[in-house]
Amino acid sequence: MLRRETQFEIQNLAGPRLLKVITASELIEKGTAVCAGHATFDDLALWLEAHELRDHPGLAALPVGAFLCPDQDSPDLPKAVLQLRAPKDPQVVRPGDVIALTPTSNLVRVLYRRGANSNxxxxxxxxxxxxxxxxxxxxxxxxxxxxxxxxxxxxxxxxxxxxxxxxxxxxxxxxxxxxxxxxxxxxxxxxxxxxxxxxxxxxxxxxxxxxxxxxxxxxxxxxxxxxxxxxxxxxxxxxxxxxxxxxxxxxxxxxxxxxxxxxxxxxxxxxxxxxxxxxxxxxxxxxxxxxxxxxxxxxxxxxxxxxxxxxxxxxxxxxxxxxxxxxxxxxxxxxxxxNLPLCALPAHLSCFARQSISDWKNLFIDACQSCAASSLCAGFFKSHTDRWQSRGIRPLSTEEFTRYARSAS
CATH class of the missing domain: 3.20.20.70 (Aldolase class I)
Structure with a gap:
């Protein structure tokens, strides 16, 4: 289950910004063409790990809009550039994302996630x-x-x-x-x-x-x-x-x-x-x-x-x-x-069931961990509680999984 925002230490943010996060290798390969529409180097946030700057100190001189340092051990960068350091949750922002920043907050929002099913x-x-x-x-x-x-x-x-x-x-x-x-x-x-x-x-x-x-x-x-x-x-x-x-x-x-x-x-x-x-x-x-x-x-x-x-x-x-x-x-x-788990449906309807819940708010509860059919199942929304739980929720056996899989195919 992925979150859509996390806190960073942010330095030198003068106004609201939208930035495309990009690695050095992708920057070299594609440049601003990594973006679908009009973009300049100022629209890019370079994903810069500590070892990369030690190995290639010239990266700090690139004219990008920001440097994003995902490590707690952040590299030294020119003091005047926009910097995002030490994310509270390092899993939230990844290369390929488009992020939004505002000067009144240290919260970084992910507006677009590369490869997600929920953009x-x-x-x-x-x-x-x-x-x-x-x-x-x-x-x-x-x-x-x-x-x-x-x-x-x-x-x-x-x-x-x-x-x-x-x-x-x-x-x-x-x-x-x-x-x-x-x-x-x-x-x-x-x-x-x-x-x-x-x-x-x-x-x-x-x-x-x-x-x-x-x-x-x-x-x-x-x-x-x-x-x-x-x-x-x-x-x-x-x-x-x-x-x-x-x-x-x-x-x-x-x-x-x-x-x-x-x-x-x-x-x-x-x-x-x-x-x-x-x-x-x-x-x-x-x-x-x-x-x-x-x-x-x-x-x-x-x-x-x-x-x-x-x-x-x-x-x-x-x-x-x-x-x-x-x-x-x-x-x-x-x-x-x-949005319905397979165990709450009769087997003959499983061919119509879809894994439809957005990845960032998808949840599989304890009962799902031993279920043979979880790879086919929609699971639950992260807001799910016992109050909203069907009495039919249970792990499906391998035999039941086979029956559901046959129906789904």
Whole structure:
């Protein structure tokens, strides 16, 4: 489980900075071309271990933006240069990362991690819904500064084919900034598939159709939550009257704009009773949906406040989950089960289960340590507690692992 931030001893930081961490060998091989977009040497933080400077003292004269010294035994460097020394957790920042620094703090945030399955452009803390299970409760703030930070972050990422997420809050609240970010993703990161999470409500405005058609980003997809086959249930979950109608209009506008659409359903006590009906609704009313994700709940944020209303043991909705999954699958709609451990699923559903939890917040509890199937399993969110634990959690035997593996293949 990887963290996204740690403390450093920071010297000579004059203002906010975004920096790409790079080793000397990569600097020699690629230079600023290690970054996908426009970058100068001032955008690079040289990863400099103590022995490297002893062996090659000329490295200290390189005109990079900063020197990052991961050892507790830090080398002597020119006093005027930006220096990051002695990280509290040496495992957090690694070569290839893009890091953010602010003068008011010694905390270094990792905004991009090379090779991670969870790289994300975070657009805003604001949202026009208040979902009962929201893992990151919205804030009423003006945080447009995220737009400029993300535009610069895109330049400093690796080119590569890693997937990239865009999320909030609700990204469409900053429409023009979001469209600018999407255009830059297309131009600078054309090999990356970009998946944008949105509640879809503001997409009811038909002007989005022309804007998205003009953008013409072929590797962009949208993940839009739909929690019920009717307005009253959906609107209650998102705590926003009229949201169901707005989301449906937004989904149809995405289809008119030739966008790739995924429907996302968080599984809880409110959404699972009519899960088969929701599957029917999606098939009949959203035939353009390319994928349906049925997702275990993350036990953090507002979900903790609404535990009694939301919690249901996955063992108690297996029938509804099976009906919905096979209804969609048998009609050619790709469907996946996210965020649920294999031991909480019947073996016949394991072929739909995905290792979906972001690496930096993925957890395997004590019961997983002797499980034969852990290599195939999603595990848990790091926020997991016994209160949210299924009574079905247990290590699977080798025989059971074989059965699950056969089903998954």
């Amino acid at each position: 994300l452009l975070f657009i805003t803390d604001r949202c026009n819904s208040l979902c009962l299970m929201c893992s990151q409760p919205p804030k009423d703030v003006d945080d447009r500064w995220h737009i400029e930070e993300n535009l610069r972050l895109i330049d400093l990422m690796d080119a590569g084919e890693e997937n990239l997420g865009i999320s909030g809050g609700e990204p469409t609240l900053y429409r023009e900034g979001l469209l600018e970010i999407l255009a830059k993703c297309k131009a600078v990161l054309p090999e990356k598939s970009t998946h944008l999470l949105s509640n879809g409500r503001l997409l009811k405005d038909p002007s989005w159709i022309a804007a998205l058609k003009h953008l013409n980003h072929s590797r962009l997809s949208w993940g839009v939550p739909l929690y019920a086959d009717n307005a009253s249930d959906h609107d209650h979950v998102v705590q926003a009257p009229g949201a169901f109608s707005e989301t449906m209009q937004g989904l149809y506008n995405l289809a008119r704009a030739n966008q790739v659409v995924e429907i996302r359903v968080v599984l809880n006590r409110l959404t699972t009773p009519r899960l088969p009906e929701l599957a029917h609704f999606v098939f009949r009313n959203l035939p353009f949906a390319r994928h349906v994700a049925l997702m275990g709940i993350e036990s953090t944020g507002l979900a903790k406040k609404h535990y009694e209303e939301l919690w249901i043991d996955p063992l108690d909705y297996q029938e509804q989950l099976s009906q919905a999954t096979y209804f969609l699958h048998n009609r050619g709609v790709p469907v996946s089960i996210y």
